Amino acid sequence: MSDPILTVTDLSVRIAGLHILQGVSFTVAPTGVTALLGRNGVGKTTTLRALVGLTPRGGEVSGHALIGGVDTLRTPTHRLVRGGLGYVPEDRCVFAGLTVAENLKLAERPGAKPAYDRVFDLFPELSKRARQRAGTLSGGQQQMLAIGRVLLADNTLLLVDEPTKGLAPKVVTEVAEALEAVAEQVPVLLVEQNLAVVRRLARDAVVLAAGRVAWTGPAARLLGEPELTKALLGVGSSDDRKAARGDSLAMAEDA
């Protein structure tokens, strides 16, 4: 098996007196999607934010997270991103007051030719709405813009945080299809609550519980064993439809 693209060792994060991550260790494969799963509040988003250097001020981070010899926990965020660590945050975080074109222009990295063709092939809608303010886009279009921004440059790893959160079922499918295409070119560490999306995209899974890694292994095995899924995630994989309501319906039907 190839060396992992990311090796996280003993990652601990303490914010405002709360010990959110307590010695988390896992690896991310150099290809495909690795899903970072767990119940609400276990520290999935905290993990991604720590990896990209966005732990809130005052937060204490320890441990190591190595990508090609670079410890991301000790490198400024802008350098990590320029070095190829793409980050798509929870809730999209597009710049509402800027146009779609300006949002994309901002993501151009110095010294690298921006791959607008790649972005517009994947999300033609963005090309049509280039002059529209990002704040007036639908949730799905904003998510496409958030993913499109990081795809303007070549990445060695993408961190994607809950890309289908709050989206309509049809849009969930579109976003999942786009991520599937993206994952063919670059490895992805994906935080996702929608298990139908996880089933479709992820090859590996890392499950957090109470600030620690509770389980790692093939995603198919985790989701294929209802007892295991229920014990670790608090929801049976067969209950996806009920758990994620409409979000997973389209996905389940696709599958």
Place this chain on the structure above:
Amino acid sequence: MSTFVLLTLTGLGLAALYFLVASGLSLVFGLADVLNFAHGLFLGVGAYATWWAAGHVPGAGPTGFGFVLAAAFGVAAGALVAALVELVLIRPLYSRTIEQVLVTVGLSLAGVALLQSTWGADPRPFPRPEWTRGVTDIGDAYIPNASLLLIIAAAAVLTLLLLFLRFTRVGLVIRAGVENREMVTALGIDVRKAFTLVFAIGGAAAALAGALGGVYFGSVSPGQGGSLLIFAFIVVVIGGMGSVVGSAYAAVAVGLLQQFVNYYGTAGLGDICVVALLAIVLLFRPQGIAGRAVTA
């Protein structure tokens, strides 16, 4: 009618002065979340550097092109001091609000004390080019040319700032940073470089206010920056933190309100009305006229 024109244009002159101080203050707060109480110092530096340059820098002088050169020297000094303040004192204190306030308040007090100890506490006569001492007849009202100069300068600064924000990459970074600084960093941009530039731009605008304020008031004194800063803060809050256009609207509202109420009411009532306007905005639209957006 002539009284109305006179009050309107002198009110706009005052608004121009407020805008020049407030625009930088607003951008600095919007982008870097720094409440800079030392911003008045940049105005003082601009005023004193212009006054000093008019008498000492070769080519500079109290009139004509010599004054333009002196004012340019003052603006450059203001920008330089602002950039140094950001690099040396503010940069180690980002996200430490209390420390920032203490440092900037301390710096403003120390700056005034330094100016006093160097050039004394008494107002110094300021070089005034001949044209600025005259008046222009507009609609049967005799408008002081110093007011017109302030209005023209503020309009030029507003236009340049908007063009800079709209058409340059750094301007794009600033607009985005005012919305979500963290996300700008997450796109691979070292936003701290923009902080220094915004401080320098704010310092330059405040220094220009110092130079032209000296012309307007006819003198320069160490505490001038501090008293203007209070109204500049009010303008920033009413206009919306981070919004240059909002600051312009708010400056016009504050300047006109002060001038009209002071004339038709009693002297000093205008200041009270400005504070009342601030209270109303805080109660009903706490994000300010333009909200937290940098251009509109």
